[in-house]
Amino acid sequence: MPVESATRAVRTGLVAFAFLAYLIFIGVPGKIGGSALPVLALISALFIWLALRRESAALSGTAVDPGPGAYQKKPGWEIGPRDTSDASPFVDHLPFSVVTGFVLKGVLAGCTTGLLIAVLSGVSATAMGNGVSIQPVFDKIVPVNVAALIGVSPGQIAQAEVPLLRFVLQVLFFAGAGLLAALVAAAARSSQSQAEQLARLTTRLSGPTTVNVARYAGVALPFLLLAYIAWLGLPGVSVFGSNEGTIRLLITLIATGSGLFALRLSLPGRERTVVGVLLGLGVLAMPFILDQFQNSVMGLVFIFVMMGLGLNIVVGYAGLLDLGYVAFFAIGAYTYAFLSAPFSSPYVSSLLLLLGVAPESPLLGYWMALPVAMLTAAAGGILLGIPVLRMRGDYLAIVTLGFGEIIRLFMLNLGELTNGPRGILEISQPALFGLSPSSVTFGLLSSQGWIFLLALVSSALVAFVAIRLNDSRLGRAWFAMQEDEDVAEATGVHLVRTKLLAFAIGATFAGMAGQLYAARQINIFPENFSLFVSIDALALIIVGGIGSPAGIVLGALALKGLPEVLRGVDEYRIVTFAALLVIMMIVRPAGILPSARRRIQINDPNEMGPDSKIVSDGEAEVVQTAGVAKNAANGQEEAM
């Protein structure tokens, strides 16, 4: 094996080790207990497999599909003698040496990872055994996590009783994982033989029926799942004993998400209308068949759908990155709280007494307060919008972030007005025709079911408004502004008005969401409105797909719903979101369900950022030389 591929294998092993060490440090092995070692080995196998797959793709001359949203390089760059020898996609047989090479590389990478993991656990064990020195770190990682990793009790580690055998076994374990990955990669490569390729081609040619079957299955899936949820809700039916509630929640999330895909899959026209109406009815039935806990989670999910749709107007349509979006959410929530809580705050109560209203009774009901909350939030949006009118991009993000923090600091410190950290308690529940969820006649719906229903209806309304706005003259103005402010202004877009409308409309939606959130929580506190509400909203529109309402629902289901199902790993929620933000930006910046417009914008090389042209010109040289180097590497690989 040439030195170069050996170093590459070692590098793969190092990368896998870095990731595993991170997992060990944040305490994942402790969570999964006895099965920690196999799980970690499997993760390292995944890394090795990915690396080998990439290499194999480079070998056969077919690049790994970067996915529909990834940035594509400008075509003109690939001048040199790239991929001329094996440009043919048909690789009909696999030379034995390649398989051997794969196995050697896989095992080498696995050994590297295993050796380092073994050293890490050994070192921490020794540090635990004799040391006070860096105790605090190892206090955290040794007793639970590493002990679980090497399968001994903390007491044993304390006496530094880690036998050599265990060390060797660990290395061998990871080497085995590398071997597994190599075999899988080699098998996948050999399966791309000519016969397979031909078979795939013929399937594609005779495709329509297969595709149609898949399509029908996709369209039918949400309905089957809905029926399953309803059946699970029947008395006397139980699945996996006590976990039934969580299972139902998970299926509810999947059903809603697959409903969105079913809508995409159905043919436009009558079929889509029918599917849409049926799905709508199915989703509207959900609040009646779910229980209190599931309803409360789904309610939160759809409150965040409203948030996401509002933020999408500001970020997705108008291109103004707003990180202080939580401010409007808070304004909506606090407005409703002032209007409907019996004793809201010293200042508001004395004001009410002055006006001759008894502060015990709510001033306005939910529906009367709705326009007030929306208007207040919109006013907040305009007030924030005016000073930032001249800012763009990065600056806007930081300033709005600052605004969000300022609002939170005020809520915390203006005790007279907002009751400070003690919050506002006993916010009244929304009622309809004099019926409130607490009254006996409302037995069909639980109180959380009622909130969920309201959230569903409001987010449908908001989605409708958002979609219509996007297709309107205003939507086009937003889009033009996002592309280039100066050009937009020159073509007659009134920048001030357009920007302020984006802020105001986005804020209005957030205000609605905030009001419903206050009603859901009953008691609200300033810490409900931290920066993370903004981050959650941003993450869900980015993961789902900026500019696409269906994507936003999907994002909310995945980012707000799934963590509730995976209760045990809740502490890893934010880390996972954060990593998702970075990974999505690199791998699929348009999101899971991208909007058509966004997809075009990101894939078109001419639609890059303002200074990208310079960059690409400057880096063309670099890329070319890199390409040549890669070719040289490929040549070596073949000679092997």
Added chain:
Amino acid sequence: MTSSPATVQAAGTEGRTSLRQFTRVLGAVILLFVIWRVTTVGLSEGYPASFWISQALNGLVLGGVYALVALGYTLVYGILFMINFAHGEVMMIGGITGYFALQFAQARGWMEGPWAVVVVALLLIMFIGMAASVLIGVTLERLAYRPLRQAPRLVPLISAIGASLFLQYSVLLIFGVSPHSYRKPALISGGLRLGDVFIPYTGAIIFVTSILLMLALYFIIQRTKLGRAMRAVAEDRSTASLMGVDVNAVIVVTFMLGSALAGAAGVMLGFHNTVVKFNSGFLPGLKAFTAAVLGGIGNIPGAMFGALLLGLIEAIGPSALGIPTEYKDVIAFSLLVLILIFRPTGLFGEVLSEKKA
């Protein structure tokens, strides 16, 4: 709106003029309010002069630390035109690492030794913090920013926000929620008393060290070949690459320099505030960014001056305006907003035209 070009243009310019007038009025109102507040409330409280002096010294110390972090923002912005949102976290990691190094030294008894040993140990602690920050900063550039160099502007920013949260909460998961407290060695825990003004040794050391580090940076950028390459890349990346400058290497070195300064700032801030925890980089990061904007982002002396000014305003502001000190963060943010409204190019106005902002 009609399609006649004349009316369209009129509408556009009209919007701009009214906006300009509006900002002018707003500026005047804010200025009057500040003057009124300072004259009627701040000065009538009757604080002694020594109070103001020690507050100002405090502000300078804080400003020195902000300056080190602000330089990282400015360096990266000057070259990549992106805000390295995770820079505050790079600083925090320096602080956390410094804490463990300090624990290690204290367990070995080095902190009670002769003063030479203590000084060497303290320097070592700072270097370890800087090394950790450099490692994180370079990794960040490689994993989160480099793949996105050709992407639209919002994309790297979102990636940076993700990276920032990822670092914060990883530290939370690894080291726990509780703050880690720096124990100052006896040698530097005292202070100097000049009349009514008390100057803690740590404050003086932090100020001097940050000035020295800034001078070192200035020397690197102005006098070395590397610095010339950095300036060339900041000026025009494509031309620099044609002149034989390895752009990627220069970017990595920029991140290294910025992160090293941030790591030193993290350790010093640890000694200054006596605690570090997972989110202790967030606010200083934002404030350092404010400082960079205040001086004109992309402008190195501007960042230093802006940071010292911001430190001063933050230390004196609440007392001068007669508002509770809980609002000192509000003052910093408001300052950021006001600069961006009235003078987006910063006090020293450079590099950043309105087009780029």
